[in-house]
């Protein structure tokens with residue numbers, strides 16, 4: 001994605017935000033951090049928001065708050081960015097993968113129920129959390145996931161890294177589970193000038209614990225009742241994110257308008273074997289990615305590259321088949337929908353800084369390439 005264009009468009013506001021921080025000099029825990037937390041809590045519809053150093057830490061910290069460690073299991077999907085599963089494994093726990101719904105690319109609630117229903121009471125005690133991902137900017141089917149989670153008393157952590165502003169039944173991502181994890185990686189819908197993350201929650205106890213964990217586990221400085229880490233959001237990042245946040249709704253509207261052009265133009269093309277992303281009726285999709293599926297994906301990718309249209313494969317290898325997770329014992333064929341997605345997906349340009357003509361150009365090249 002073209003980060004430079006977006007940066008150039010808001011450059012004066014970024015310069016002003018940076019100058020303000022340089023002037024007051026509170027580089028750690030400056031006032032912009034608390035302001036960003038307050039504004040994003042309100043935007044997501046939660047009581048609390050806790051900023052941290054990355055989206056990965058925004059997943060890791062709630063798992064730490066739950067005491068997740070060796071011998072524990074956390075349920076998630078294999079078709080996602082590595083961090084989702086990596087954070088579970090970093091704490092010494094086992095990621096347990098359940099397959100996705102092939103239409104939405106998101107966690108299949110029936111697969112969660114099948115897994116949990118099959119466990120003995122002792123095994124159930126080891127399952128510490130369910131971690132659905134709102135992939136590509138569309139929320140997972142949260143009602144049925146929450147329902148089965150509640151039946152077994154297991155907390156749900158939303159990996160909302162790609163889904164700021166996305167809605168499920170009129171409620172925003174980050175307010176749909178026990179807590180939500182967001183990322184400000186530059187290519188996300190609200191991208192910073194580097195790494196950053198944030199956790200949203202309505203649970204006051206969790207919010208308090210997360211604030212302690214992100215500062216080495218110390219509530220009063222130099223006294224530690226628990227072991228935390230250094231995972232603060234820099235004041236400079238918070239200040240520039242606040243400036244960019246003013247544009248988020250307009251940028252989301254632009255992504256959705258670009259998606260509408262693709263849905264219209266690619267359908268007109270009537271090409272064989274092309275699957276377009278589908279917005280579920282209960283969702284508002286914010287299109288962090290516009291991801292199509294085609295059988296001859298690699299050929300299409302080459303043709304688009306030759307025509308000057310950038311595309312990307314998110315994600316070529318599902319997590320259950322990653323080398324580092326070989327010890328978990330999964331094999332090809334275990335997660336057929338995730339594996340099929342990994343073979344056929346292609347994400348095409350949808351970011352807000354594109355012009356409508358550029359989107360139409362990309363759509364035309366895809367229709368051309370596929371109508372052979």
Ligand SMILES: *Cc1c(COP(=O)(O)O)cnc(C)c1O
Nearest residue numbers: 054055056081083084161183185
């Ligand atoms: C980006 C992303 C993360 C991790 O965020 P970072 O800020 O890069 O650490 C986690 N999960 C998903 C689904 C992501 O897309």
